Amino acid sequence: MSETLEGARNWLARIRQLPLEREVAVMNVCGGHERSLAMLGLRAVLPEAVRIIPGPGCPVCVCPEEDLADAIELATTNRVTLVAFGDMLRVPINAPKGQIRSLAAAREAGADVRPIASPQEAVAIARTEPGREVVFFVAGFETTSAPVAAMLAEGVPDNLTVLLAARLTWPAVEMLLRDGRSALDALIAPGHVATVMGANEWGFVAGRYCLPVAVAGFTAESLLAALYSVLRQGIEGEPFLDNCYPELVTANGNEEAKRLLREVFDIIPAMWRGIGIIPDSGFGLRGPWQRYDARLRHVIRSTFRPHAGDMPPGCDCAAVVLGRIAPDHCRLYGRACTPSHPIGPCMVSDEGACHIWWQAGVRPG
Template sequence: MNEDLSTARQWLARIAALPLREPVKVMNVCGGHERSLAMLGLRAVLPDMVKLIPGPGCPVCVCPEEDLADAIGLALSGQATLAAFGDMLRVPINAPKGEIRSLAEARAAGADIQPVSSPQEVLALAKAAPDRPVVFFAAGFETTTAPVAAMLAQSVPENLSVLLAARLTWPAVDMLLNTDATALDALIAPGHVAAVMGAREWGFIPETYHLPVAVAGFSGNSLLAALYSVLRQKLENRPFLDNCYAELVQPEGNPRAKALLAEVMQVEDATWRGIGTIPASGFALRGAWRRFDARARFNLAALPRRHAGGMPPGCDCAAVVLGRKQPDQCRLYGRACTPRAPVGPCMVSDEGACHIWWQAGLRAAA
């Protein structure tokens, strides 16, 4: 621990010694990075010229409301046991007052909903009750989607279906930079996603947008090393892709995980809550695995749809996800919206910037 602290102080000294003459806006794409930055208090010890901006690295925050509404409706219908990652249970949809607005409320009303932490738990649920349909509501980025593909590539029971709401991370960053590349000066790329898909996936940032980028892990030292790298790149006007998480991340990623994703799933245009459709940003089941698609098995397209598909009124979660607002700039943050009574998904998930800032003690602006 003392060695880690000493190394962190060295990185901070190197960053402080950089001759920054104007603010440098650095987006940390990953929600896990934002949690580390906030909990370690790194913003408070960095030079004022360094502006860290949370990015679109929260899969719960961007999960389409229509998918969540389908999951709630299916669970309430009693046709199946619904399994979902725990942080999806409290995400609210835009339902009229008095109606069920989340999976947690549906569960309290008697729906058979099981929180899980891995696809293997879902597999165990399906095998334990072969006569009962089990639907896995699988929302996530590449890191959690690869294990879903691995689960399906096994000999899974026929009573198991998947309601897939999986997204790729880099297309959202590409869309953001293509919309306004001048809004950012550098980026820190997500370590766990890069461990699966490869560091080279982020090479488009310097190649297309001429911006510095570094892949980082989740320790303070890895994040500071990545931050120092992109700041130097910016000062020297020499943008490139740096890998500051080489102990886990390879240039080409995890070949087996990528092969399973390609075998079981295909990439298509996909909706992001509050943001809209991003081309080639979602996973869908392909070929023989389509028979496990819950949308087809349960005719989910026929369920009533009265949901707007966006964030709740007054909620700036989409702007926070895109780095256009900080959490405390949302008028609901810490007032109408808190972790105990979340209005939007950014206040629910452990990877949501609003939830992270609140847990770190960053309260509403005066």
């Protein structure tokens, strides 16, 4: 028996021994955490009083459709080579019937749209085709934004620009806690973001909102250790920040990555699809780096769309992202909306809660 499996069993036994007198709602912020929880079947072995809620941990799900529409416009009208992480190609936007609704559809219509897995691929494509304008459509959180900042700081070909839809994680969580409608009792913070930004970034959860919080990794052992920590904090009434992923997460994170983020990006208000504008939650190119801004180099026609920013009709992805309903409580889940025919963005991405639950075998009741 591996030490990891034995450790997970030990943490689970300790959780089951806790005197939980009422239901405890614990939000996990990270799509990777949600995938581990679902695929490992951890919800099924936890006490009934423990309810784990998926939160705003999917950058694909919250990417504004205005940015997607701009990307489609660039690819179809400006005839650039548009590259993006693979999940972004299938995300639909609200558009009249007969119009192009996704980057995948734009590609089928003849646009040069290419999926990539890393910023280095974008650079390689631009260098290979110096006579063609290449636009890198970037949607992601801090773990994506830091490599993009490094890419720009190291130097890129003049024919490469960036269409930014990058977001910070913690402002969305603070908005949820300040709003209060999600009724959370504790938080499990994202280990991959904390690897870059540091565990201390999540101290506000305990400090300002008096809620237990723990940073977790992606194994059953780390997730259950973090869950035990926040449950015990709640019982004892002494919330604090606990780092349950010390193998990779330090208090202050990766100082070089944070320096690059500060050097290349400004922090700006940003739109989150279906949610609205969240202050200080987006990355924008600053100073000399603005010459790589695709919106400044290329002409993007602004098309009026009366439902811009909304989820598709009947889609409850925004409520899922905000932790207000479970994925299988969406009106379209498993009916009109499946991974093979996604209506909302949460069913598209590997980090989307609806997609994860479907892959884990959860079907509508």
